[in-house]
Amino acid sequence: MSNLRTPGPIPVPDDILENMSRQMINHRGPEFKDILYRTTEGVKRVFETKNDVFIMTSSGTGAMEAAVVNTLSPGDKVVNVSVGVFGARFGEIASVFGADVVHLDFPYGTIVDPDKLKDLLNDQPDIKAVLVTHNETSTGVTNDLQAITAVAKTEFGKLVLVDGISSVCSIPLSTDAWGCDVVATASQKGWMLPPGLAFISFSEDAWKAHAEAKMPRFYFDMSAYKHYFEIGQPPYTPAISVMFALDLALQKIEAEGMGSVFERHAGIGQMTRDGVKKLGLSLFPQHESFASNTVTAITVPEGVEASKLLGILRAEHDVVLSGGQQSLNGKIFRIGHLGHTTADEIQEVLDALAVALPKVGFSPSRVEA
Amino acid sequence: MSNLRTPGPIPVPDDILENMSRQMINHRGPEFKDILYRTTEGVKRVFETKNDVFIMTSSGTGAMEAAVVNTLSPGDKVVNVSVGVFGARFGEIASVFGADVVHLDFPYGTIVDPDKLKDLLNDQPDIKAVLVTHNETSTGVTNDLQAITAVAKTEFGKLVLVDGISSVCSIPLSTDAWGCDVVATASQKGWMLPPGLAFISFSEDAWKAHAEAKMPRFYFDMSAYKHYFEIGQPPYTPAISVMFALDLALQKIEAEGMGSVFERHAGIGQMTRDGVKKLGLSLFPQHESFASNTVTAITVPEGVEASKLLGILRAEHDVVLSGGQQSLNGKIFRIGHLGHTTADEIQEVLDALAVALPKVGFSPSRVEA
Numbered sequence: 079m080s081n082l083r084t085p086g087p088i089p090v091p092d093d094i095l096e097n098m099s100r101q102m103i104n105h106r107g108p109e110f111k112d113i114l115y116r117t118t119e120g121v122k123r124v125f126e127t128k129n130d131v132f133i134m135t136s137s138g139t140g141a142m143e144a145a146v147v148n149t150l151s152p153g154d155k156v157v158n159v160s161v162g163v164f165g166a167r168f169g170e171i172a173s174v175f176g177a178d179v180v181h182l183d184f185p186y187g188t189i190v191d192p193d194k195l196k197d198l199l200n201d202q203p204d205i206k207a208v209l210v211t212h213n214e215t216s217t218g219v220t221n222d223l224q225a226i227t228a229v230a231k232t233e234f235g236k237l238v239l240v241d242g243i244s245s246v247c248s249i250p251l252s253t254d255a256w257g258c259d260v261v262a263t264a265s266q267k268g269w270m271l272p273p274g275l276a277f278i279s280f281s282e283d284a285w286k287a288h289a290e291a292k293m294p295r296f297y298f299d300m301s302a303y304k305h306y307f308e309i310g311q312p313p314y315t316p317a318i319s320v321m322f323a324l325d326l327a328l329q330k331i332e333a334e335g336m337g338s339v340f341e342r343h344a345g346i347g348q349m350t351r352d353g354v355k356k357l358g359l360s361l362f363p364q365h366e367s368f369a370s371n372t373v374t375a376i377t378v379p380e381g382v383e384a385s386k387l388l389g390i391l392r393a394e395h396d397v398v399l400s401g402g403q404q405s406l407n408g409k410i411f412r413i414g415h416l417g418h419t420t421a422d423e424i425q426e427v428l429d430a431l432a433v434a435l436p437k438v439g440f441s442p443s444r445v446e447a
Numbered sequence: 448m449s450n451l452r453t454p455g456p457i458p459v460p461d462d463i464l465e466n467m468s469r470q471m472i473n474h475r476g477p478e479f480k481d482i483l484y485r486t487t488e489g490v491k492r493v494f495e496t497k498n499d500v501f502i503m504t505s506s507g508t509g510a511m512e513a514a515v516v517n518t519l520s521p522g523d524k525v526v527n528v529s530v531g532v533f534g535a536r537f538g539e540i541a542s543v544f545g546a547d548v549v550h551l552d553f554p555y556g557t558i559v560d561p562d563k564l565k566d567l568l569n570d571q572p573d574i575k576a577v578l579v580t581h582n583e584t585s586t587g588v589t590n591d592l593q594a595i596t597a598v599a600k601t602e603f604g605k606l607v608l609v610d611g612i613s614s615v616c617s618i619p620l621s622t623d624a625w626g627c628d629v630v631a632t633a634s635q636k637g638w639m640l641p642p643g644l645a646f647i648s649f650s651e652d653a654w655k656a657h658a659e660a661k662m663p664r665f666y667f668d669m670s671a672y673k674h675y676f677e678i679g680q681p682p683y684t685p686a687i688s689v690m691f692a693l694d695l696a697l698q699k700i701e702a703e704g705m706g707s708v709f710e711r712h713a714g715i716g717q718m719t720r721d722g723v724k725k726l727g728l729s730l731f732p733q734h735e736s737f738a739s740n741t742v743t744a745i746t747v748p749e750g751v752e753a754s755k756l757l758g759i760l761r762a763e764h765d766v767v768l769s770g771g772q773q774s775l776n777g778k779i780f781r782i783g784h785l786g787h788t789t790a791d792e793i794q795e796v797l798d799a800l801a802v803a804l805p806k807v808g809f810s811p812s813r814v815e816a
Contacts, residue, residue, distance in 0.1 A: 079470055087471040087687060095468040098688050101448055102456040102641060104767045135643060136505055137683035140666045175663045266684055272471060274504060274643050274686030294544045294663065297509045314506035315635055317643030317686055318456060319467050398473050 080392075081426050084400040085215045085244055085373035085414035087266040087273055089423075090323070091330070094270060097322045105318055111310030113325050118307070120328030121277050124336065125246060125261060127253035130280040132303040133324075135317045138243035138264030141276035143171050144298035145239045145260040149207065149284055151292035152176025156207040157198055159190050159226065163216035163403045168209045168241050175293045180205065186217045186406065187364045187375075192225040199234045207237035207287075213245035216403050218361070218375025218412060219368040220249055224256050231257030237287050243267060246277070247331070248343045248372045248416045259284040265320055268343070268372065270327050270417040274320040280304075346415045346424060347371030353428040354413075357435065357442040362410045372416035375402075377409065379440045384408045387438045395430035449761075450795050453769045454584045454613060454742035454783035456635040456642055458792075459692070460699070463639060466691045474687060480679030482694050487676070489697035490646050493638075493705065494615060494630060496622040499649040501672040502693075504686045507612035507633030510645035512540050513667035514608045514629040518576065518653055520661035521545025525576040526567055528559050528595065532585035532772045537578045537610050544662045549574065555586045555775065556733045556744075561594040568603045576606035576656075582614035585772050587730070587744025587781060588737040589618055593625050600626030606656050612636060615646070616700070617712045617741045617785045628653040634689060637712070637741065639696050639786040643689040649673075715784045715793060716740030722797040723782075726804065726811040731779045741785035744771075746778070748809045753777045756807045764799035 082089050103109050114133070122131045134140060146168075150156065155178040158169030165183075173179045182198055184190055190210065199205060208230040212223045223240065230236045242251055242261040247268030253261050259281040266273035280288075280300060288300065302313040331339060351361060351369055354376050362375035369375075378384045384401055388411060391397040402410040413427055435442050451458050472478050483502070491500045503509060515537075519525065524547040527538030534552075542548045551567055553559055559579065568574060577599040581592045592609065599605045611620055611630040616637030622630050628650040635642035649657075649669060657669065671682040700708060720730060720738055723745050731744035738744075747753045753770055757780060760766040771779040782796055804811050 080472070082471055082473060084473050084475070086684065087474065089470055095470065097468075099464040099466075099468040101458055101464065102451055102635075103449070104451060104453050104769075105456065105642075106453070106769070107761070107767060135686075136509070136666060137685070139683040140505070143666045171665045174665050264684065266471075272686070272688045273474075273684040274689065296540045296543050297505060297512045297667075314508040315455065315633065315642040316506070317504075317641070317689065319641045319688060320643065320686065392476070398476060400473075400475070 081397045081423055083398060083414050083423070083427055085412055086416060088414055088417045088419060090270055090272055091418050094323045094326050097326045098272065098319045100319070100322045102318055105315055106311050113321055114310055114312065117321065117324050117328060120332065124331065125253045125279050126251070126255065127279050129254065129282065130304060132278050132280070132300060132307070133312070133316070134276045134278065134298070134303070135274060135314070136276045137273060138262060138276050139167070140298060141262035141264060141278045142168055142241055144278055144300060145262050146172050146177070147175055147293040147295040147298055148300045149237060149239065149260060149287040149291050150175070150177050151290065153178060154206045155180065155202070155204050156209055157182050157195070157205050159195060159208060159210040160184070161189055161211065161217060161219060161221065162186055162214035164214055164241060164243070165211040168211060172209060187219070187362050189219050189368045190221045190226055192222065192229045195226060196229045196233070199229065199236065205236065207239055209239045211241040212251060213249055213370050213372055215244045215373055216406060217363065218370045218373045219363045220245065220370045223251060227256040227258060237283060244372050244416060247339065250340050253279050265324065268416050269324065270330070271323050272320060274317040275324060343371045343416065346419050346421065347374065349421060350374045350413055350415050350424050353424065357428065357431055372414070374413045374415065375410045376412070378411060382438045382440050384411050387411065387434060390434045390437055391430050395434065397427050397430045450766045450792055452767060452783050452792070452796055454781055455785060457783055457786045457788060459639055459641055460787050463692045463695050466695045467641065467688045469688070469691045471687055474684055475680050482690055483679055483681065486690065486693050486697060489701065493700065494622045494648050495620070495624065496648045498623065498651065499673060501647050501649070501669060501676070502681070502685070503645045503647065503667070503672070504643060504683070505645045506642060507631060507645050508536070509667060510631035510633060510647045511537055511610055513647050513669060514631050515541050515546070516544055516662040516664040516667055517669045518606055518608065518629060518656040518660050519544070519546050520659065522547060523575045524549065524571070524573050525578055526551050526564070526574050528564060528577060528579040529553070530558055530580065530586060530588060530590065531555055531583035533583055533610060533612070534580040537580060541578060556588070556731050558588050558737045559590045559595055561591065561598045564595060565598045565602070568598065568605065574605060576608055578608045580610040581620060582618055582739050582741055584613045584742055585775060586732065587739045587742045588732045589614065589739045592620060596625040596627060606652060613741050613785060616708065619709050622648050634693065637785050638693070639699070640692050641689060643686040644693060712740040712785065715788050715790065716743065718790060719743045719782055719784050719793050722793065726797065726800055741783070743782045743784065744779045745781070747780060751807045751809050753780050756780065756803060759803045759806055760799050764803065766796050766799045
């Protein structure tokens with residue numbers, strides 16, 4: 079079995095995988111109703127929200143679309159605060175559906191400066207919503223979401239839409255306490271699950287926005303989800319097998335406790351960063367304090383061909399890492415360490431890198447000396 | 448284990464379920480690329496199309512939305528040909544996204560009259576597309592899709608969007624030969640799979656329409672699917688486990704042969720109809736020739752409470768049937784027999800009905816006498 083270390087999916091614990099092969103049940107029957115209510119409560123606890131949370135069958139991108147189309151109207155002015163590929167995607171979705179998107183971009187490898195957002199919101203009082211990525215998977219950084227929402231929500235009262243795809247259930251995110259109106263995430267991340275489900279929270283302000291939001295929506299219309307939830311059903315046939323897996327994963331998460339989940343991610347993240355630095359590699363984030371505890375982005379050393387390095391790791395060590403996306407292709411590579419990731423698995427990656435790097439013209443020892 | 452006889456999901460064969468618990472792989476790696484290309488070719492063969500087919504992570508409703516938003520612009524005049532709840536849904540999706548929808552509705556329990564469609568297309572030459580349901584799950588009828596496309600496509604050259612959710616892989620549908628521009632379907636139907644994936648075909652005319660289609664779309668934008676397919680990837684993280692299951696299901700379907708798959712469904716459909724009539728029950732479709740081979744809709748006998756009947760079947764016989772939807776609630780009940788359904792399973796349903804019906808005030812023998 080490969081040591082799969084992309085930033086999601088990651089290997090799923092055996093008992094959760096076994097739950098994926100349970101036989102089908104009626105998604106409009108009493109047994110599914112129990113599962114739907116129980117898992118929704120569990121997801122709410124992880125989100126730290128008392129508000130609505132819905133479980134959808136889609137990838138995280140579907141949940142990002144749901145965040146946008148359920149709360150905005152064509153012509154609404156929004157600011158998209160971005161530090162990478164997924165931040166740009168959030169703005170693109172809003173733009174495709176007709177929002178007037180003001181781009182507040184920060185260089186790749188850096189994080190959002192809340193003061194810049196403050197200046198922008200002061201300058202442009204007609205902005206209705208702030209779209210922001212909590213953890214930017216493409217560059218391996220975590221934004222200070224609490225500081226951002228303190229500006230966007232507490233100070234300016236804007237609607238705050240959060241891409242929490244690679245943070246929720248791995249990195250602390252207090253949906254209600256921080257004033258996040260919509261948070262979107264997906265099953266193949268910190269939840270230790272296969273992909274197939276996405277989760278989205280909806281605050282009271284989000285529902286108020288929904289009542290006036292005119293972007294067209296059907297499959298992702300949260301009012302259908304809310305309506306059907308009242309009778310214990312999903313509006314459309316869900317990925318039942320992933321629901322079975324979610325049910326067990328939440329039991330395991332509750333048994334462990336969220337404090338431990340966060341500490342575990344922080345520890346594994348630190349171990350990964352310490353390890354790659356010891357190999358003489360450089361983290362891509364401009365400061366280590368920006369670095370994410372779910373994915374480590376590493377600068378490809380001068381003269382090294384990234385695809386060759388990843389190919390050797392896969393072929394000779396059965397270690398699967400991710401390259402850089404779009405303009406970062408060939409410039410960085412990434413180690414995912416979210417969800418169920420052990421220290422042994424990370425050590426394997428580091429050991430494999432120590433052997434593979436010299437083969438692509440980079441000598442780890444040279445730098446250590 | 449329940450005898451789950453809703454019109455999807457239905458019980459999945461054990462070996463396919465086992466494939467659901469395979470460990471995760473990188474959806475942007477070479478192994479997934481092989482699976483994506485292999486399954487796409489298999490799905491194409493089932494669709495009987497040489498054109499593009501895409502595999503999406505969503506329910507069938509998501510694929511219906513994809514059919515609409517990828518080929519139409521707000522203001523486009525379309526005719527929605529409907530005989531039930533799912534037909535109405537197709538029109539609603541088009542309407543929500545701004546199409547000017549002309550409704551050609553036929554009474555529940557009947558099928559589409561192609562001559563009426565012909566009259567309408569003659570009267571309103573500005574109609575751009577025809578939206579039609581092949582098999583209407585809510586009323587248990589199968590439209591004569593070939594006759595409908597002969598009018599819509601061959602005679603009038605309209606864009607034809609087909610909801611084939613509960614027909615493809617169960618009831619013959621020749622996508623290319625009949626001139627269906629877009630056909631949408633979902634995994635939990637004839638494919639013997641858990642829900643989570645939807646499949647959609649795209650003809651050359653559909654792509655021509657796509658080039659001009661202005662309805663907003665992101666998650667369901669098929670151009671992203673096409674672009675990524677060229678490098679052997681999905682645009683967004685897919686339900687990998689269901690892809691594993693699809694890979695095996697297609698092998699089983701190919702081994703059986705589509706001719707046998709269709710005959711099997713026809714035989715099971717006939718057995719179900721014969722059995723319920725023998726119990727003295729009436730089929731909901733106005734003529735038996737309208738009746739579907741994937742789901743049998745039965746009129747709830749006078750004086751019988753449908754929910755009570757279904758409750759007894761579930762509690763005392765572990766047989767799970769579906770009630771009627773929306774205005775048909777309490778008026779019909781439905782037996783699903785698509786995908787992997789055996790004669791024994793249908794016999795169990797019939798035997799259970801024979802015992803349960805007298806308990807809700809209907810005597811099967813009374814009618815048989």
